[in-house]
Amino acid sequence: MEIPAEIDVSAGDAFAQQFYRGPSTAPYGRFSTLGSDRFGDPLLGFHQRINQIEQFLLERRFWATDYPREIAALGEALTRLSEQVLCSVLRHVGIPEQDWARATGGCSRSEGAYHLTFNHYRPAHEDIGLSSHKDDGYLTILRTTSPGLEVARGDHWEVVPADPDCFVINFGLAMEILTSACDTPVAAIMHRVARQREDRSSYGHFASSGCLPGQDQGIYRYVQGAGLERVCGSRELIDENDYEIYAGTEAPNASARTTGKGDRE
Numbered sequence: 001m002e003i004p005a006e007i008d009v010s011a012g013d014a015f016a017q018q019f020y021r022g023p024s025t026a027p028y029g030r031f032s033t034l035g036s037d038r039f040g041d042p043l044l045g046f047h048q049r050i051n052q053i054e055q056f057l058l059e060r061r062f063w064a065t066d067y068p069r070e071i072a073a074l075g076e077a078l079t080r081l082s083e084q085v086l087c088s089v090l091r092h093v094g095i096p097e098q099d100w101a102r103a104t105g106g107c108s109r110s111e112g113a114y115h116l117t118f119n120h121y122r123p124a125h126e127d128i129g130l131s132s133h134k135d136d137g138y139l140t141i142l143r144t145t146s147p148g149l150e151v152a153r154g155d156h157w158e159v160v161p162a163d164p165d166c167f168v169i170n171f172g173l174a175m176e177i178l179t180s181a182c183d184t185p186v187a188a189i190m191h192r193v194a195r196q197r198e199d200r201s202s203y204g205h206f207a208s209s210g211c212l213p214g215q216d217q218g219i220y221r222y223v224q225g226a227g228l229e230r231v232c233g234s235r236e237l238i239d240e241n242d243y244e245i246y247a248g249t250e251a252p253n254a255s256a257r258t259t260g261k262g263d264r265e
């Protein structure tokens with residue numbers, strides 16, 4: 001979708017190009033020194049991951065305190081956009097409005113769980129950029145200015161054009177499950193990032209159902225006539241998807257499994 005005029009993506013672009021460089025790169029390079037121990041959650045902060053990717057990510061509860069003000073503001077603007085897109089999809093698939101909040105773990109009113117994640121692909125690593133996967137939440141808003149992203153269409157990979165005026169919107173597994181019994185189900189898209197030979201940066205806003213221990217919002221399917229049916233816990237979906245995430249990159253429907261890495265959000 002076209003980037004709304006009121007959303008300023010430039011600070012996010014700068015953050016994505018700097019966070020991994022170290023404290024000598026001002027203002028955002030210092031974020032490579034903030035590890036998960038600072039946030040008390042092994043998933044958050046700076047990580048060098050498998051494939052070419054390294055990331056800095058925070059859950060919304062840390063944005064105001066730990067992201068620079070302009071990055072936190074960007075995260076909040078993306079949360080509002082995510083709510084708008086999500087609600088238009090819920091309307092389109094015919095889920096009654098009174099069920100929206102429970103159906104989306106609060107995302108229909110900006111009360112879900114959100115991650116703002118910055119990615120850098122390291123050209124020195126001889127590997128795929130990022131292995132094929134489906135995002136686990138309802139909706140992902142992706143900002144990417146360089147090519148590399150590919151989506152599975154039938155039995156082939158299709159290149160997604162990198163348009164600096166557009167966000168890429170992906171639907172994830174929670175959305176696929178929610179709408180699976182609707183007349184117009186929304187599929188989660190399998191995607192990957194091709195091997196990068198130059199530095200590549202991107203960032204994404206992920207909207208999902210809350211999964212904090214004791215506050216798991218759950219994953220539901222909407223069935224006409226019967227209403228919302230609970231399918232599993234939000235945490236269970238994430239854990240199962242982490243197992244699948246690096247399942248293979250040869251073909252969109254590759255069935256070979258590797259061991260779960262379990263550390264992507």
Ligand SMILES: O=C(O)CCC(=O)C(=O)O
Pocket residue numbers: 117119130135142144148149191193201202203204
């Ligand atoms: O960098 C990209 O273009 C895609 C990143 C992605 O798929 C993810 O972070 O889940």
Ligand SMILES: [Fe+2]
Pocket residue numbers: 133134135191
């Ligand atoms: Fe993704």
